[in-house]
Every structure is written in C-alpha cells, then in structure tokens.
Amino acid sequence: MQALEKNLIDxxxxxxxxxxxxxxxxxxxxxxxxxxxxxxxxxxxxxFIESEIEEDTSFLDAFYNTLFLFSTTTLSLIVHAFLSERSFGFKNGFSSFFYIFVTVVSYFLVKWILEILLSRLFLIKNTVRFYFVSKFSYLYSISFLLFILFVITTYSSLNSSILFYATAILFLIRLVFHITNNKKLIFSQLFYFILYICAFEIAPLFILFKLML
Structure with missing residues (x-):
C-alpha cells in the first residue's frame, strides 16, 4: 500500500x-x-499555412509563444516517459522532466534562431519562408494529437509503447507532408537540403539525446 501511495505522489x-x-x-x-x-x-x-505567411504575424506574439510552450511541454512529457521506461538508471521525477524541458526548449530556440540568421545572411528569407513556417506548423499540429495520446495512455490500461509508436508514426507523417509540400524547393536544391538535414536535424538530435541521457 505504501509503495502504491508513493508512486501516486511521484x-x-x-x-x-x-x-x-x-x-x-x-x-x-x-x-x-x-x-x-x-x-x-x-x-x-x-x-492555412499560406494564409499565415501572408499575414506575416510576428512569431513573438502571445499566441505563438503560448503555442510553442504547449508543444515543447508536450514533447518533453513524451521524451521523459520514453526515457523513464527505456533508459536504465534514468531518475523518474519532476527534476528530470524539467531538465528535459529546458533542453528541448533550448534545442528548438537555438535551431530556430540559427535558421533565421542563415536565411537572412544568404538573402533567402522569402524563398524558404514556407519551408520554415510549414515545419513548425506541422509540429504544432501533431503536438495536439500527442497530448491526447499521452493523456489516454497515462490514465488508462493501454501499454505506453502505443504512445511511442504513435509518436514515431506522427513524426514520419509530418516528414512526408513537409517534403511533399516543399518538393520544388527541396529537389531544386537537393544537395543543400541534405546538408541542412545533417547539420540542423540529425546532428542536433544526437546532441539532444546525449544531453538528456
């Protein structure tokens, strides 16, 4: 009984x-x-993404800040749940979650700032605007689904592996939609796109998980 009570408190x-x-x-x-x-x-x-680009709303307004906070917190919860279950010796608790949250937020902010700076440095801001906006829009979109899945798996008897597999599938779907809707830009600059994927997507992910483990 005491062990169960401790688990609920934790x-x-x-x-x-x-x-x-x-x-x-x-x-x-x-x-x-x-x-x-x-x-x-x-x-x-x-x-909808095209209309957002036309409105050219600042990404620093209250709506985007709240949306960013919601998405990064949801992703942090899923990463924490995954590490708690799959990583030997991982300490489950709020302090571990907070560390993951700070790491995830820093990861997205640094990546976003670097992408903006490089697009302006090479004078391609307008060319890649749809690419960047759609990438974050798709992330925000699946974060709502991930939130629902997390709630369901947390407060039901469903195996948490369902959450992890569903997360992988949703990110794969996001990638497919992203490539499909940006195929002209990607295939016209395929070499630079591959460099971008390696430098801004794959390498940072390895660093991110190294920091959290």
Whole structure:
C-alpha cells in the first residue's frame, strides 16, 4: 500500500502539468479560436499555412509563444516517459522532466534562431519562408494529437509503447507532408537540403539525446 501511495505522489506532478497544458489550450482559444483550429488541422490544410505567411504575424506574439510552450511541454512529457521506461538508471521525477524541458526548449530556440540568421545572411528569407513556417506548423499540429495520446495512455490500461509508436508514426507523417509540400524547393536544391538535414536535424538530435541521457 505504501509503495502504491508513493508512486501516486511521484506522478502527481504529471497531472499538474497536464492541467497547465489544458489551461494553455484555453488561453489559445481566448486569444484566437480560429487560428487555434487552423493549427490543430494544419497538417491537412496547406491553405492555412499560406494564409499565415501572408499575414506575416510576428512569431513573438502571445499566441505563438503560448503555442510553442504547449508543444515543447508536450514533447518533453513524451521524451521523459520514453526515457523513464527505456533508459536504465534514468531518475523518474519532476527534476528530470524539467531538465528535459529546458533542453528541448533550448534545442528548438537555438535551431530556430540559427535558421533565421542563415536565411537572412544568404538573402533567402522569402524563398524558404514556407519551408520554415510549414515545419513548425506541422509540429504544432501533431503536438495536439500527442497530448491526447499521452493523456489516454497515462490514465488508462493501454501499454505506453502505443504512445511511442504513435509518436514515431506522427513524426514520419509530418516528414512526408513537409517534403511533399516543399518538393520544388527541396529537389531544386537537393544537395543543400541534405546538408541542412545533417547539420540542423540529425546532428542536433544526437546532441539532444546525449544531453538528456
């Protein structure tokens, strides 16, 4: 009985974070319910991304900051759950989650800043704008699905492996949609695209997991 009680206490912080995430969704709805709906279905709505580019809204406004916080927190929860189950010696707890959260946020921020700086340095900001906006839009879109999956697997008898496999599938779908909707840019600059993938996608991921393990 004591062991069970301890387990419930240890995982109570997850419930608190999930409540915070629900609150963030409520904030997004209050700020702009139509835009929230657009991002939920952005994976299947290319027109929404094009309209976002035309509006040219600053990525530093309240809506985008809240959306970014929601997505990175959701991803951090999934990474924490994966490491807790698959990594030997990983210490399960809020402190471990917070470290992962800071690492994930730093990863996306540094990557985003470098991409913006390089696009401006080589005067290709307008050329690659749809590429960058769609990449983040698809990430935000699947983060809502991942949040639902995380809640279901956390508070049901379903095996947590379902969450991990579903996450991998959703990221694969995101990659397919991203390549499909940017195929002209990618295949016209295939060599530079491969360099970009290696430098900004694959290598940082290895560094990210090294930092968290």
């Amino acid at each position: 995982s109570s912080w997850v419930t608190i974070i999930l409540v915070v995430l629900l609150a963030l969704i409520a904030v997004l709805k209050i700020i702009d319910s139509e835009r929230l709906k657009g991002y939920v279905f952005a994976l299947f709505n290319k027109g």
